Amino acid sequence: MKLDREQVLHIAELAKLSLTEEETELFSEQLSEVLAYFEQLQELDTDDIPPTAQAIYQRNVMRPDTTAPCLTPDEALANAPQRKGDYFQVKPILD
Amino acid sequence: MEFEAIIGVEVHAQILTKSKMFCRCSADVAHAAPNTHTCPICLGMPGTLPVINQAAVEATVLTGMALNCTIPSFSKFDRKNYHYPDLPKGYQVSQYDYPLTKDGYLDVQVNGETRRLRIRRVHLEEDTARLVHEGDTSLIDFNRSSLPLMEIVSEADMRSAEDTYAYLVKLRQILRYLGVSTGNMEEGAMRCEANISVRPVGMEEYGTKVEVKNLNSFRSVRLAIAYEIERQIGVLEEGGEIQQVTMGWDEAGLRTVFQRSKEFAEDYRYFPEPDLPPLEIDQALRESIAARLPELPDAKRERCVMVYGIRSEDARLLCEDRATAGFFERAVEAASERVSAQTVANWIVGEVFRLLGESGQGIDQIKMQPEDLAALLDMLAGGTINATVAKEVLEEMFTSGQAPDVIVERRGLRQINDQEALSAAVRTALDDNPGPVAQYLAGKEQVLGFLIGQVMRATRGQANVQIVTELLRAELEKRR
Ligand SMILES: [Zn+2]
Numbered sequence: 001m002k003l004d005r006e007q008v009l010h011i012a013e014l015a016k017l018s019l020t021e022e023e024t025e026l027f028s029e030q031l032s033e034v035l036a037y038f039e040q041l042q043e044l045d046t047d048d049i050p051p052t053a054q055a056i057y058q059r060n061v062m063r064p065d066t067t068a069p070c071l072t073p074d075e076a077l078a079n080a081p082q083r084k085g086d087y088f089q090v091k092p093i094l095d
Numbered sequence: 096m097e098f099e100a101i102i103g104v105e106v107h108a109q110i111l112t113k114s115k116m117f118c119r120c121s122a123d124v125a126h127a128a129p130n131t132h133t134c135p136i137c138l139g140m141p142g143t144l145p146v147i148n149q150a151a152v153e154a155t156v157l158t159g160m161a162l163n164c165t166i167p168s169f170s171k172f173d174r175k176n177y178h179y180p181d182l183p184k185g186y187q188v189s190q191y192d193y194p195l196t197k198d199g200y201l202d203v204q205v206n207g208e209t210r211r212l213r214i215r216r217v218h219l220e221e222d223t224a225r226l227v228h229e230g231d232t233s234l235i236d237f238n239r240s241s242l243p244l245m246e247i248v249s250e251a252d253m254r255s256a257e258d259t260y261a262y263l264v265k266l267r268q269i270l271r272y273l274g275v276s277t278g279n280m281e282e283g284a285m286r287c288e289a290n291i292s293v294r295p296v297g298m299e300e301y302g303t304k305v306e307v308k309n310l311n312s313f314r315s316v317r318l319a320i321a322y323e324i325e326r327q328i329g330v331l332e333e334g335g336e337i338q339q340v341t342m343g344w345d346e347a348g349l350r351t352v353f354q355r356s357k358e359f360a361e362d363y364r365y366f367p368e369p370d371l372p373p374l375e376i377d378q379a380l381r382e383s384i385a386a387r388l389p390e391l392p393d394a395k396r397e398r399c400v401m402v403y404g405i406r407s408e409d410a411r412l413l414c415e416d417r418a419t420a421g422f423f424e425r426a427v428e429a430a431s432e433r434v435s436a437q438t439v440a441n442w443i444v445g446e447v448f449r450l451l452g453e454s455g456q457g458i459d460q461i462k463m464q465p466e467d468l469a470a471l472l473d474m475l476a477g478g479t480i481n482a483t484v485a486k487e488v489l490e491e492m493f494t495s496g497q498a499p500d501v502i503v504e505r506r507g508l509r510q511i512n513d514q515e516a517l518s519a520a521v522r523t524a525l526d527d528n529p530g531p532v533a534q535y536l537a538g539k540e541q542v543l544g545f546l547i548g549q550v551m552r553a554t555r556g557q558a559n560v561q562i563v564t565e566l567l568r569a570e571l572e573k574r575r
Contacts, residue, residue: 014362016178053171053367059375065112065150068119068134076133076237086129087234090180093226 002032097296098331100324102259102289103251106266108276109222109284110154110243116221117145117188117241117371124238125282137241139183145370147172151243152195154275155219156376156384158245159196161269161391162214166381170195171373172219175363180235181223189246191365194218195376201269202393203261212262213250220244245276251290251301256320263287263316268392272417280312289320292337293327302327303337307351309344319344323351395420403427403436412444418459419443426465433476434469442472446486450493462496463489471499483556484508512559514566517550520558521566524549525574536575543567 008028012019019027070076073086082089112122118136136143156166173191199214224240226233247266253259267278267285278285287310292302307323310316327337342351390398392414399410399420413423423443427436447468451458471492475485480503488502495502503509511517524546525532531542543564550563 010362014176014364053373054369056372058372061372062147062149062152062374063119065114065148066119067114067121070120070132070134071138073128073130076130076138084229084232084234086131087227087236088130088180090233090235092231093180093228093233 003028003035096332098293098328099296100254100320100327101251101292101294101301102253102255102320104249104253104259104262104290105288106247106249106263107222107286108245108247108270108278110151110219110245110275111277112148112150112154112243114148115241116148116151116219116243120241122242124242127238129234129236130238132238133240138237139185139240145188147371147374148243151219152374153384153387154243154273155195155217155245156381157273157387158247158270158275159199159217160385160388161273162196162199162201162217162247162266164196164199164214164217166196166376167193168376169193169373170376172368172371173365174368175220175365177361177363179223180233181226181240183224183237183240187221187223188368188371189220189365190218193373195374201262201265203258203265205255205257205261210252210258210261212252212258215248215250217245217247220246256317256324259289259320260313260317263313265392268415272389272391280310283311286310287316289316289323291320291323291327293324293331302331303339305337305339306341306357307344308341308354309346311344311346315344315346318349319351322349326351389417399423403440405437405440409437409440409444412448413440416458418457422447422458422465426469429466429469431469431473431476434472438472438476439469442468442489446489447493450490454493461493463492464496467492467496467498474499474503478512478559479503479509481510481557481560483551484510487556508557510559511554511557512562514562517554517558517562518566518570520550520553521563521570524553525567525570532571532574535571543571546571 005024005028008024008031009019011031012024012027077083077086077088080088114120115122115132115137118134120132120134120137122132124132136145159166170190170193172188174186175189175191176186178185194216195218197216199217200211201214202209202211204210222239222242222244225236225238227236228234249262253262267280270276270278270285276284280287289307289310290304291307292304294300294302305323305327307319310319323342330337339357341354341357343354345352396407396410396414399405399414400407405413412419414420423439426439426443430436430439447458447463451461454461468489471485471488474480475482480488484503488499488508491497491502492499528546528549531545535542535546546567547560547563550567551558551560
């Protein structure tokens with residue numbers, strides 16, 4: 001199965017990537033190869049095998065509900081591209 | 096043509112925990128200054144490792160149990176991918192195909208009829224950061240980021256704004272009974288989105304669904320849904336088509352307004368969260384959570400009627416919240432034999448509720464103890480004080496928390512039952528009011544009330560009204 005141009009652009013949009021014309025063409029081919037590989041895997045009969053989310057068998061890794069000290073606002077904001085007072089500042093969002 | 100509405104709701108409720116969902120930052124953020132409750136995990140820094148808060152899992156399972164859900168033995172977290180500045184990781188940790196609980200229901204009363212509204216699932220996820228829109232810029236506060244959030248998804252069983260309102264009120268009541276959430280909609284601790292469609296009665300197919308957001312109070316839920324149903328019917332009656340869109344409730348304009356089109360189906364590309372091992376809710380854990388399930392409002396109300404024999408309307412009011420029901424039950428347990436449970440109910444529903452309303456306090460915040468209310472009602476039943484004085488004493492108990500006998504002694508409020516003392520007061524009242532006495536004797540018996548009032552005033556409200564009435568009648572006859 002070959003991914004068409006529209007599908008590649010949709011995936012790029014979801015990933016917030018802007019692709020050039022050449023890249024679109026290139027990734028269309030590469031992604032198609034990846035898909036072809038998975039199609040091969042799908043030939044296996046897995047009807048009786050439960051889906052596995054993780055390779056390491058671990059269950060119920062939980063912590064008790066206790067608190068620990070937080071960062072100071074200055075520490076939290078240290079990597080902020082822009083700050084205003086003690087807030088992170090971003091471009092306006094319409095909602 | 097007649098139409099019917101099909102409504103389903105998604106409710107997000109903040110879970111009351113000490114720490115956040117995946118980190119140990121304090122979850123007590125309601126009145127905190129911006130970005131004071133953060134750490135690398137809830138800021139979404141790369142390379143951090145989230146760890147599940149057990150209390151949040153247990154609160155969700157407990158809620159599922161109270162909502163008659165099944166608790167599957169296997170559950171896991173997934174990443175829901177989308178880009179938005181309130182979600183710096185680029186995904187929200189949520190649950191997709193294996194929620195903690197599913198397939199429940201809630202029975203609600205609508206117009207005197209019981210409606211069973213099914214619940215599809217209750218799952219656990221993390222809250223997003225809070226955005227503040229300020230002119231040409233948006234500001235982000237990460238205090239709310241990664242607070243534990245329960246999502247309660249109903250089936251589309253509701254048919255009216257009243258159904259939905261009843262469902263939400265009952266749901267909030269249960270969340271509060273369980274102590275898992277404040278359920279406060281105005282503060283955003285409980286948020287609601289409704290999916291609404293209409294179709295001609297008798298038609299199998301569903302109409303096009305419209306999502307309504309920004310429902311910030313129970314009142315706006317009721318108004319918004321009623322409005323949206325009418326809007327959709329109006330469009331269809333004029334031969335139009337319903338567009339699949341998201342609408343927002345405009346509180347000021349009292350109407351739903353277009354927010355965005357849903358032309359492109361959301362594409363969240365859920366996949367299993369690799370950082371969080373799955374959960375296995377085994378028999379032992381299930382039982383330990385079930386043991387914490389309190390008596391729920393319906394059961395409590397029925398028991399109050401059955402065991403204490405109080406009126407069902409009073410039982411409904413008293414069981415509205417767990418603290419009030421607890422206050423009532425403690426007072427009844429402490430009350431002497433001559434004080435009936437109905438009397439206790441009457442005083443709480445009447446006087447105590449009035450005082451609570453005036454002071455703006457909750458029953459769990461007041462100083463007055465239920466045992467003291469029982470003692471007060473015993474003094475009233477035994478004739479130590481009369482009803483007027485009892486109300487006065489109750490007011491002081493309410494504010495000071497002092498015991499009733501202490502207040503009565505200190506203020507000298509004991510009821511005067513002494514015939515001789517009262518006779519003197521009665522004679523004085525009659526001597527001082529020759530006009531009304533003449534009216535009474537001329538057949539105008541209503542003035543008796545005025546004369547009783549005179550005696551009560553002279554005795555600072557402490558006279559036994561029954562004795563006063565008898566004495567007045569007798570004395571008036573003598574003067575005929
Ligand atoms: Zn944190």
